[in-house]
Amino acid sequence: MLRVAREFAKHIYNSQKWKKLREYIFVKQHGCCARCGGVKNLQVHHKIWLTPNNINDMDIVYGEDNLELLCHDCHALEHLKKSPTREGLKFNEFGELEEEK
Known part of the structure; x- marks a missing residue:
């Protein structure tokens, strides 16, 4: 669900500039989630979310x-402000579903 770019932003995510920057962010952050340290199913996130109003702000x-x-x-x-997993479960650093401790 989260990986699907909204129509107004598709040209950004399909650009070579984005693909190079995305790879740079992976290397810069050592392939680890900035919040939990996980290493699977990683995505580059815009802290200020992209909107039709700011899509031209480089x-x-x-x-x-x-x-x-x-x-x-x-x-x-x-x-989503909620976990994508059932309560009591989480993804570990290998992207596997496990019970929370």
């Missing part, structure tokens, strides 16, 4: 300070 779209690497769970928590 500091928001491509600004390194506005980007962070998040695992699927942390990204879902950011966008």
Whole structure:
């Protein structure tokens, strides 16, 4: 669900500039989620979310300070304000579902 770009932003995510920046963020953050340290199902997240009103603001779209690497769970928590897993379960650092301790 979170990986589907909204129509107004698709040209950004399909650009070579974004693909290079995305790879740079992965390397810069050592392939680890900035929040939980997980290493599976990682996505580059815009801290200030992209909207039709700010899509032409290059500091928001491509600004390194506005980007962070998040695992699927942390990204879902950011966008959905709830975990994508059933209560009592979480994804571990290998992307496997396990019971919370």
